[in-house]
Amino acid sequence: MAGEGVKLLGYWASPFALRVRSALKLKGIEYEYQEEDLGNKSPLLLQGNPVYKKVPVLLHNGKSISESLVILEYIDEVWKHNPLLPEDPYERARSRFWAKFVDEKCVPALVGVITKVGEELEKSAREAREHLKTLESGLDGKRCFGGTKIGFADVAIAWIAYWVRMEQEAFKIQLIDQQNMPLLAAWIDYVLEDPVMKEFMPPYDKLVKHTRDLREKLTAVVSN
């Protein structure tokens, strides 16, 4: 499908950029991808997102859209086929709620696992487990957040499946418990098998190394 000048500025390890790539793929939109060097951001990125200077940024017909969830909504509104959001306003509200919940609660806890040590790390891991358990309730017994098939919330949240597994392995801590969170564990399996969702997940070993390096750097700063 012709993209009418669609370009995405992203970063391979960014879950937020991943969301947008998955959404564009689900809609079958052709676009140019530009990998950003976050240590040397391109003029296009600085211009496209002057407020935060962060990826992802979607460029479409010369206009720039920032903030991954805002971009997802934009994509859904411009390209109306294969809708991401359900039609019913109440169900739309539910999808938006869970996408926001992940950003507000799960992200800080999962970041805490990377950046903290000792007791603070334990606390972050505990919080992450708590929030993941809450997240499970959002499935409402269904296979995915979108119901029977992947929708807005799944696209927004899918990266968690990957990152949680990665953090568990990289830092030898438990975040997902098959017994305690069977539905979420099943959703994680489902999402990681989905060809579209897994297409843009970063190479696993590379991500593990990247995260370990990041942790080393950040915790060295903290303890100094």
Place this chain on the structure above:
Amino acid sequence: MSSRGSKMEEVKLFGYWVSPFCRSVEIALNIKGIQYEYIEEDLTNKSPQLLQYNPVYKKIPVLLHNGKPIVESMVILEYIDETWKNNPILPEDPFEKARARFWANFVDQKCFPALWKTIWSTSEQYEQNKAEALERLKVLENELGGKRFFGGDSIGMVDIVANFIGFSFRTIQEALKLDVFTEDNFPKLWEWAENFANCSPVKKCLPPQDKLIANFPPAYMGKTLVSSFQSRLQLQFHPPAAAK
């Protein structure tokens, strides 16, 4: 009572009179001309309904529409706009809509916490917190530019979400003798605030100034008083943690 299928049936809002998040919802309901029942919550003693309707966060505002709860003020605003299509609060054009959402998020995540922190600053913290708030307001004022409202000729989502800047913050800062949001520093935002506070959907739900002032004792009034009061409010609002 109401006709079947009428969207005007049973709209309830669980709120707290000080909360700008709750005020956002009220303003949106007023813009759309929706009749609703308002239920004031005691945040130190939350009602069983509140806990039932918002089990994840246990917070206000909660909009109840035909028995279904919608929570998180920005999610509620989108719901209201999609359910009642008169007087839209978001633009029609997808790019302008994205822009409005972006700036609404900026106000919610960057401006409000920064301003809130200045209110609760000790004298040592004030200058630093003020500097951060000034930075954020500057960005916001640049976005406003020459427009009457962020939404253009009439108030839209960004204006609604910025209601704290539009009214309550100025009242509180005057009472506490803070100098964060001044007409000299932010002439455009100042004018915006005057216009905003005068809009009828906003005027209808503004708290009385004296009641608002009484609710925010000066930070120098003694640690015990402030901390107990603060802990009550922090049940509800973003705590003044470090900005993301």
